[in-house]
Amino acid sequence: MNGTGVGVDHGRMLDLLGIEAQLLIAATHDAHPDQPVWSASGRTLGETVRHLGDLCEDALSWLGSSEVERPWELPERPELREVTNRFAVRLAALLAEFGSRPPHDPCPTWWPEQHEVRFWVRRMLHATTVHRVDVQTAAGVERTAIETDVAVDGVDEVLRVWFAHRLHALGITASHACSVGVHVAGRNWLVTADERSTAVVSSDDVATTTPDAVVSGDPAAVYLWTWGRLPNRAVEISGDPDAVAQLWGLLQLATR
Numbered sequence: 001m002n003g004t005g006v007g008v009d010h011g012r013m014l015d016l017l018g019i020e021a022q023l024l025i026a027a028t029h030d031a032h033p034d035q036p037v038w039s040a041s042g043r044t045l046g047e048t049v050r051h052l053g054d055l056c057e058d059a060l061s062w063l064g065s066s067e068v069e070r071p072w073e074l075p076e077r078p079e080l081r082e083v084t085n086r087f088a089v090r091l092a093a094l095l096a097e098f099g100s101r102p103p104h105d106p107c108p109t110w111w112p113e114q115h116e117v118r119f120w121v122r123r124m125l126h127a128t129t130v131h132r133v134d135v136q137t138a139a140g141v142e143r144t145a146i147e148t149d150v151a152v153d154g155v156d157e158v159l160r161v162w163f164a165h166r167l168h169a170l171g172i173t174a175s176h177a178c179s180v181g182v183h184v185a186g187r188n189w190l191v192t193a194d195e196r197s198t199a200v201v202s203s204d205d206v207a208t209t210t211p212d213a214v215v216s217g218d219p220a221a222v223y224l225w226t227w228g229r230l231p232n233r234a235v236e237i238s239g240d241p242d243a244v245a246q247l248w249g250l251l252q253l254a255t256r
Contacts, residue, residue, distance in 0.1 A: 007153035008125075010103040010118060014095065016150060017125045021091045023144050024049070024132040025084055031139040033080040038137060040228025040252045045138040050074065050083040052131045056090035059120045060097065062108050067093040094124060111161050123161075126154045130227050137229075151219035152185050156202060158226045159189050162254040163247075164200040172253055173197065178243035179211040182226075184219040191247055198250065213239030215247070228252045 008016075033046025043051060053072070060067050072086050101107075103118035111119060129146060136143050146154075159182065167173070174193035182189040190201040190209055215222060217235040224230045228251070237244050 007156060008122075008149050010121065013121050013125050014098055016147075017091075017098075017121070017128055018095060020125065020128040020132045021088070024052070024128065024135050025088060027132070027136045027139045027141045028080060028084050031080065031135070033083075035138045037134045039134055040256070041134065043134070045135055046078075046080050046083060048131050048134045048138070049080070049087055050078070052128065053083060053087040053090055055124065055127050056087060056094050059124055060090065060094055062110075063094075063097050063101075063117070063120060064107070065093065065097050067097075091128075111165055113160075113165075122153070122157060125150070126157055129154065130224070130229065133224060133229055146220040146223065148185055148219045151223040152187055154223040155182065155184055155189070155219070155226060156187070158223075158251065158255065159191060159200045160202070163191065163251055164198055166254040167198045167250060170253070172250065174246055174250060176246070178213075178240070178246050179209075180239075180243050180247045181209070181211040181214040181216075182222065183214060183216040184222045193246065193250060211239065212243040213237065213241070213247075215244060226251050227255060 028045070028049065031045055033044060035045040037043050037045060037048055041048065057071060067090070072090070074082060074086065098117065098121050101117045103116065103121065105117045106115055107117050107120070109115050109119045129150065133143055133146075173195050175195070177194035179190060179192045182191060188202070190211060192199050215225070215235055215237055221230055221234045225232075225235045225248075228248070232244070
């Protein structure tokens with residue numbers, strides 16, 4: 001895996017994006033929009049669906065789609081069906097845009113390491129997956145499992161794109177130096193942070209490095225933990241708990 005989304009086949013990512021959207025929409029049936037989401041996002045169920053619709057519009061704009069020449073205006077307190085319909089329509093437009101362009105087609109992105117359509121396919125798959133979990137949890141619907149390859153790719157994305165890049169772009173650094181190994185399904189990442197910078201190394205070689213702490217466990221659990229959707233008890237932690245706490249805190253600042 002090289003951090004550009006090739007851990008999951010492009011066609012499979014498109015299929016999964018559609019499936020995740022269907023699962024999310026199904027979970028909104030009979031749900032209350034003000035139901036709180038238990039996660040670091042701090043949103044309600046309705047706000048989560050509205051936010052995901054915003055992300056769809058944002059991606060369409062970056063892709064240069066004519067679909068968003070006029071943003072879809074919603075009232076200040078829309079009904080849940082309104083925000084769900086907006087998300088469904090915008091996601092359908094996004095899938096059509098993705099389906100009409102090869103994954104390596106050049107397009108603007110906010111991650112300097114990749115300026116191709118595949119960036120947005122990957123980004124929207126993980127955004128939809130994480131928020132689908134939010135909506136299912138808030139609605140009291142049994143959470144659909146996340147497949148291992150998607151979870152592993154998601155861990156890579158959150159560490160490389162959000163932790164390593166986004167924190168730097170925001171000018172956020174750690175309060176003290178630490179290193180944490182993240183291990184899932186035979187993949188290894190070494191995450192480092194100090195008062196000057198944050199960095200991620202992804203390689204089988206990092207298994208020979210001794211970090212201050214290690215986070216491991218079921219790939220889906222580690223994936224959701226990095227996004228603040230599961231507590232520490234859902235993953236396996238060894239070593240310095242302060243290093244893990246700082247990593248988790250920095251991840252939430254990067255992904256908020």
